[in-house]
Amino acid sequence: MEKYKDKKLKNQVLARFIKKFLSESSWEYVQDCNTFMMMVADETLENKKQHKGNTCKNRFCPICSWKKARKEALALAIQMEYIKDTYNKDFIFLTLTTPNVKAEELHDEIREYNHAFQKLVKRKEVQSIVKGYIRKLEVTYNQDRDDYNPHFHVLIAVNKSYFTDKRYYISQSRWLELWQQVTKNPLITNVHVQKVRTNSKKEVAELAKYSAKDSDYLANEKVFDAFYKGLKGKQLIVYSGLFKESNKLFKDGELDYYKEQDPTEYIYALLYHWGKGNYVEDEKRLLTETEHKEINKDLIHEMDIEEE
Numbered sequence: 393m394e395k396y397k398d399k400k401l402k403n404q405v406l407a408r409f410i411k412k413f414l415s416e417s418s419w420e421y422v423q424d425c426n427t428f429m430m431m432v433a434d435e436t437l438e439n440k441k442q443h444k445g446n447t448c449k450n451r452f453c454p455i456c457s458w459k460k461a462r463k464e465a466l467a468l469a470i471q472m473e474y475i476k477d478t479y480n481k482d483f484i485f486l487t488l489t490t491p492n493v494k495a496e497e498l499h500d501e502i503r504e505y506n507h508a509f510q511k512l513v514k515r516k517e518v519q520s521i522v523k524g525y526i527r528k529l530e531v532t533y534n535q536d537r538d539d540y541n542p543h544f545h546v547l548i549a550v551n552k553s554y555f556t557d558k559r560y561y562i563s564q565s566r567w568l569e570l571w572q573q574v575t576k577n578p579l580i581t582n583v584h585v586q587k588v589r590t591n592s593k594k595e596v597a598e599l600a601k602y603s604a605k606d607s608d609y610l611a612n613e614k615v616f617d618a619f620y621k622g623l624k625g626k627q628l629i630v631y632s633g634l635f636k637e638s639n640k641l642f643k644d645g646e647l648d649y650y651k652e653q654d655p656t657e658y659i660y661a662l663l664y665h666w667g668k669g670n671y672v673e674d675e676k677r678l679l680t681e682t683e684h685k686e687i688n689k690d691l692i693h694e695m696d697i698e699e700e
């Protein structure tokens with residue numbers, strides 16, 4: 393419940409900052425997001441999960457984006473499994489960045505990034521190793537310097553032979569060189585690339601997280617405005633090649649056989665509403681027979697991810 397409280401408090405900060413950008417009715421959805429929720433719990437009341445609640449689905453909402461990231465993390469982990477099993481691929485994780493920019497340059501800088509990335513994947517040596525990728529845009533804010541760092545996290549499916557075949561392998565220094573060329577920016581000093589280990593929770597979380605941390609974009613109203621304008625209309629996540637296929641299969645439920653069944657037996661329903669700065673429990677009751685059947689033995693649809 394602490395987590396929900398924390399996210400709802402941040403949602404209220406967002407509601408203040410975002411008001412000027414939204415129509416009255418869209419704004420009310422944000423303001424009222426998750427004001428009512430139904431949790432279900434097992435006998436000990438230790439294991440709980442949210443069963444129902446009202447949502448706003450705003451891309452900046454700390455509650456909605458937290459839930460979305462947990463779902464996306466599982467989706468990514470499953471798609472990697474599927475691609476590994478079906479196509480016998482391995483993965484590399486690439487982080488592409490450029491020097492920080494000021495608020496007013498953010499919008500254009502992101503557009504430049506997209507162009508540069510398109511050029512990068514069209515380079516012959518890159519094209520020949522990439523069997524599919526997921527590209528995620530992330531923007532961080534540096535409070536001390538009051539500037540912004542847009543960067544890409546890219547998960548790339550490659551042949552297993554990629555790491556040993558000298559004709560195809562791209563070293564870190566070569567990735568850096570390529571990124572400098574396509575951005576036309578020789579000042580870039582840092583490109584990070586690594587092989588993704590089988591237990592890839594860290595990289596999965598990195599990709600699944602929302603494109604901006606709420607602790608960053610809610611720093612103050614000026615910073616929020618910069619994030620809002622910078623990310624407006626931008627495509628944040630892109631699927632390509634094998635990942636495009638796996639993403640479609642996942643969405644159609646065709647990869648559900650990778651999901652595990654939730655072993656918890658839920659027997660209680662807990663109903664809350666958002667009061668003055670905290671969730672207030674209105675009712676605790678046993679689940680009805682219909683609810684019990686509907687809620688139990690369900691598949692697990694999300695994955696825990698660390699947030700800093």
Ligand SMILES: [Zn+2]
Binds near residue numbers: 422425454
């Ligand atoms: Zn929301």
